[in-house]
Amino acid sequence: MSPLELNKESGPREVFCGLTSIVWLHRRMPDAFFLVVGSRTCAHLIQSAAGVMIFAEPRFGTAILEEKDLAGLADANEELDRVVDKLIDRRPEIKTLFLVGSCPSEVIKLDLATVAERLSKKFIGKVRVVNYSGSGIETTFTQGEDGALKALIPLMKETNENQLLLVGTLANSVEDRFIKIFKKMGIEKVQSLPPRQSMDLPAIGKNTKVLLTQPYLSETIRSLQHKGCEIIYAPFPLGIEGSTKWFLAAAEAFKINAIKVHEILAPLTDRARKSLEVHKSILKGKKLFLLPESQLEIPLARFLHNELGMELIEVGTPYLNRDLMKTELDLLPQNTTIVEGQHVEKQLDRVRASSPDLVVCGMGLANPLEAEGIHTKWSIEMVFSPIHGIDQASDLAALFSKPLKRNEILSTKLLATN
Numbered sequence: 001m002s003p004l005e006l007n008k009e010s011g012p013r014e015v016f017c018g019l020t021s022i023v024w025l026h027r028r029m030p031d032a033f034f035l036v037v038g039s040r041t042c043a044h045l046i047q048s049a050a051g052v053m054i055f056a057e058p059r060f061g062t063a064i065l066e067e068k069d070l071a072g073l074a075d076a077n078e079e080l081d082r083v084v085d086k087l088i089d090r091r092p093e094i095k096t097l098f099l100v101g102s103c104p105s106e107v108i109k110l111d112l113a114t115v116a117e118r119l120s121k122k123f124i125g126k127v128r129v130v131n132y133s134g135s136g137i138e139t140t141f142t143q144g145e146d147g148a149l150k151a152l153i154p155l156m157k158e159t160n161e162n163q164l165l166l167v168g169t170l171a172n173s174v175e176d177r178f179i180k181i182f183k184k185m186g187i188e189k190v191q192s193l194p195p196r197q198s199m200d201l202p203a204i205g206k207n208t209k210v211l212l213t214q215p216y217l218s219e220t221i222r223s224l225q226h227k228g229c230e231i232i233y234a235p236f237p238l239g240i241e242g243s244t245k246w247f248l249a250a251a252e253a254f255k256i257n258a259i260k261v262h263e264i265l266a267p268l269t270d271r272a273r274k275s276l277e278v279h280k281s282i283l284k285g286k287k288l289f290l291l292p293e294s295q296l297e298i299p300l301a302r303f304l305h306n307e308l309g310m311e312l313i314e315v316g317t318p319y320l321n322r323d324l325m326k327t328e329l330d331l332l333p334q335n336t337t338i339v340e341g342q343h344v345e346k347q348l349d350r351v352r353a354s355s356p357d358l359v360v361c362g363m364g365l366a367n368p369l370e371a372e373g374i375h376t377k378w379s380i381e382m383v384f385s386p387i388h389g390i391d392q393a394s395d396l397a398a399l400f401s402k403p404l405k406r407n408e409i410l411s412t413k414l415l416a417t418n
């Protein structure tokens with residue numbers, strides 16, 4: 001058991017909802033469409049988070065529930081069918097349609113699972129329809145991906161082939177580099193969930209070994225275990241340490257000699273160590289407070305402390321899966337305070353009292369904290385940036401060192417003008 005202080009907290013939360021994950025999922029699977037069944041607020045959230053596409057047709061949209069739907073005066077099912085008919089007629093390139101539940105659809109108890117089943121039968125051979133919830137009542141923003149991937153598992157065929165399955169969205173360039181390394185190690189068959197096209201879902205079975213790339217996929221992992229897949233428990237591939245241990249865990253599962261892995265990774269590691277130095281000179285000894293939002297907080301804290309010398313004041317996480325996080329928790333320094341859940345007011349009080357040099361938090365909290373003179377980093381940037389792997393360690397460090405460097409320069413200039 002890790003000698004850490006593990007606390008739980010509940011109360012008012014300040015996090016994005018699971019709809020946000022549509023932003024990176026629709027980029028990963030261009031043959032899929034995400035139809036949010038929600039309100040105008042949901043539509044605004046998605047549009048502002050994903051930006052407006054000028055040259056391409058968007059691959060997400062919102063079926064707006066009007067007041068009469070919410071008051072139970074209209075049959076929302078009929079209206080939804082109409083919207084889907086129109087969409088599929090107009091967009092024949094759509095191969096998988098995700099119906100994404102929201103707070104309003106949940107409040108009126110719209111049964112999207114039944115709708116998805118009915119529409120799947122209706123469009124059989126043309127479009128597959130699945131559903132998941134992105135509602136803010138149930139999910140924080142990365143949990144949307146967990147729901148989407150879990151919804152795809154029943155569509156995956158069975159195989160007994162010996163293979164590695166990487167689970168969690170990666171930037172395509174990072175995925176290519178990982179596959180190259182696994183091939184050098186001797187793991188020939190490497191598949192990904194989500195795949196680059198929603199129709200290319202890998203088959204899975206008892207000889208599938210699952211390696212997570214993202215820490216927020218507890219439900220997906222549970223479903224893969226039910227399908228007989230073996231889970232490889234490892235730290236997450238952030239930074240040199242996490243990525244090396246991640247590759248080593250895969251090697252162990254495939255009975256590959258660890259020395260071979262170290263030999264393959266050595267040139268990458270040497271290069272990355274050198275490139276981290278400049279960031280370490282800025283970050284070392286700086287106090288870091290991570291507020292809970294993405295579930296990436298624990299691996300990030302481990303990287304920023306162990307490889308860059310930052311001092312951890314508090315590490316918040318919206319949800320702590322002790323099985324998936326065990327190897328990460330073991331790498332944290334003794335006496336690290338971990339807080340699962342959120343009472344935003346109490347956490348903000350602790351932030352103010354501890355005078356951190358940097359706070360990692362959601363966008364909603366960043367502006368007020370900046371106005372108080374507390375420097376922040378949006379946690380959402382970590383899911384939009386290619387931060388995985390040894391090659392990316394320096395870019396990941398730069399996300400934290402750059403704002404601190406900029407602030408140092410600004411305050412020096414201010415002092416000079418005064």
Ligand code: SF4
Pocket residue numbers: 017018019038039041042043045101102103104134135136137
């Ligand atoms: S799902 Fe809920 S929290 Fe998310 S945008 Fe819609 S109403 Fe807001």
